[in-house]
Amino acid sequence: xxxxxxxxxxxxxxxxxxxxxxxGQCVLHSTGMTCPMTCPKTLRNGPCGGVRENGNxxxxxxxxxxxxKAYDRKVFLPxxxxxxxxxxxLRPPVDMRLQGSSSWINLVTKRDQQTPAGxxxxxxxx
Amino acid sequence: xxxxxxxxxxTNEVVFTAEFPSLDGGGMAKVVKNAAxxxxxxxxxxxxxxxxxxxxxxxxASAIAMKMHGIEPIMQIVCRDKNRLAIQADMMGAALHGIExxxxxxxxxxxAGDEPETRRVFDIDSTxxxxxxxxxxxxxxxxxxxxxxAPDFYISAVENPSAPPFDYRIERALKKYRAGAKYLQLQICxxxxxxxxxxxxxxxxxxxxxxxPTIVLVKNAKPMSFMHDKVPGIDIPQDTIKRVSSASxxxxxxxxxxxxxxxxxxxxxxxxxxxxxxxxxxxxxxxxMYDLGQKPRN
Ligand code: SF4
Numbered sequence: 001x002x003x004x005x006x007x008x009x010x011x012x013x014x015x016x017x018x019x020x021x022x023x024g025q026c027v028l029h030s031t032g033m034t035c036p037m038t039c040p041k042t043l044r045n046g047p048c049g050g051v052r053e054n055g056n057x058x059x060x061x062x063x064x065x066x067x068x069k070a071y072d073r074k075v076f077l078p079x080x081x082x083x084x085x086x087x088x089x090l091r092p093p094v095d096m097r098l099q100g101s102s103s104w105i106n107l108v109t110k111r112d113q114q115t116p117a118g119x120x121x122x123x124x125x126x
Numbered sequence: 127x128x129x130x131x132x133x134x135x136x137t138n139e140v141v142f143t144a145e146f147p148s149l150d151g152g153g154m155a156k157v158v159k160n161a162a163x164x165x166x167x168x169x170x171x172x173x174x175x176x177x178x179x180x181x182x183x184x185x186x187a188s189a190i191a192m193k194m195h196g197i198e199p200i201m202q203i204v205c206r207d208k209n210r211l212a213i214q215a216d217m218m219g220a221a222l223h224g225i226e227x228x229x230x231x232x233x234x235x236x237x238a239g240d241e242p243e244t245r246r247v248f249d250i251d252s253t254x255x256x257x258x259x260x261x262x263x264x265x266x267x268x269x270x271x272x273x274x275x276a277p278d279f280y281i282s283a284v285e286n287p288s289a290p291p292f293d294y295r296i297e298r299a300l301k302k303y304r305a306g307a308k309y310l311q312l313q314i315c316x317x318x319x320x321x322x323x324x325x326x327x328x329x330x331x332x333x334x335x336x337x338x339p340t341i342v343l344v345k346n347a348k349p350m351s352f353m354h355d356k357v358p359g360i361d362i363p364q365d366t367i368k369r370v371s372s373a374s375x376x377x378x379x380x381x382x383x384x385x386x387x388x389x390x391x392x393x394x395x396x397x398x399x400x401x402x403x404x405x406x407x408x409x410x411x412x413x414x415m416y417d418l419g420q421k422p423r424n
Contacts, residue, residue, distance in 0.1 A: 041206075041232060041246065045253035046298045048232040049286035049313050050358040058358035059235045071291045088297055090257060090305055093210060093250045093268075117270030118261055123304045 024098030030086035032073030128226035141399030149183035161195040166422035179239025204233030209249035221277030260306030286313035287324035296327035309336035329395035347371035
């Protein structure tokens with residue numbers, strides 16, 4: 001029941017504020033409260049090289065680059081220091097199986113921290 | 127050992143790289159012709175992966191062809207067209223043919239190409255791809271499945287020192303270094319002060335990361351205006367374009383500008399070479415290399 005209800009509640013809350021795409025492994029806290037899945041290239045580790053001179057997106061010229069927004073918010077918003085520290089960590093590839101599920105449940109069950117067996121990083125991130 | 131690794135890690139020599147023209151038919155004759163032109167000057171030459179979102183002969187096939195004709199390929203893999211399985215397959219395919227230089231890129235969007243209706247993949251991003259290449263060199267796939275013996279990649283990436291957010295570009299270079307990139311080829315940059323700031327920043331936080339800025343040989347102001355207007359991520363100051371467009375001899379003025387930018391870039395910290403893009407297709411490449419004090423490699 002909860003498994004069915006929570007994705008709905010989460011989407012209703014997160015969609016209007018963050019334009020949540022329900023990837024099921026939320027990283028908002030570490031990306032300046034800006035959803036990287038709204039980047040047309042769904043980049044989770046920083047901006048592509050195509051950001052325009054005015055700061056807008058290569059793909060959608062009248063939208064500000066998601067990563068420019070994320071970086072500005074990281075710098076200027078009064079977010080917890082640990083969240084800011086996580087900004088530069090290497091976020092793992094998205095687990096496509098979690099698409100549409102509730103990241104809140106996945107956070108509690110730690111399902112969102114599972115990475116492929118071969119995945120490792122050199123920066124201390126999981 | 128790859129020559130790129132040998133030169134960048136074990137010598138202080140300035141390393142020049144270039145891009146191999148995309149292959150669209152014409153068979154090996156075209157490869158031979160271009161190899162002959164590039165071989166005297168370049169340690170490594172990029173084998174591109176559907177550049178600007180246009181389909182061409184594949185990255186792996188081109189890299190193999192280049193290697194067969196005496197050019198050391200730097201095989202690019204972009205994240206736009208392939209998922210993580212296909213990207214690992216590209217890496218292992220390269221390893222099978224003894225190709226060691228692998229460069230991982232996000233890739234221009236499909237809207238930049240001639241088939242903008244294409245589905246974008248972006249299953250992983252370039253930093254994740256760099257990390258996966260590094261993981262493969264430890265003897266396993268992303269799944270953990272063993273690879274024995276492990277391929278010996280010399281991993282690189284690209285970065286744009288001239289696109290916002292400028293400060294973050296430096297941190298992102300460090301992130302790519304930590305993921306496994308040993309050097310970065312930099313996007314075309316006509317703002318010397320931006321390049322200066324980027325190189326100084328990188329030298330400070332990732333001193334072992336080597337930088338290879340890009341320099342473009344153009345014949346007149348037209349391609350400069352085109353890049354400025356049409357290529358997202360490239361900005362050329364109006365004064366710089368005007369300097370060339372208002373010159374009585376545009377070709378000569380454009381050449382002089384290129385040499386100035388190149389000489390400036392070579393003085394910057396962490397810069398270990400230059401990536402030369404030749405839009406002139408005349409005899410200026412040789413002149414340019416001699417003017418920078420280079421001699422043809424035998
Ligand atoms: S410009 Fe920014 S939002 Fe647009 S595709 Fe690149 S990283 Fe994503």
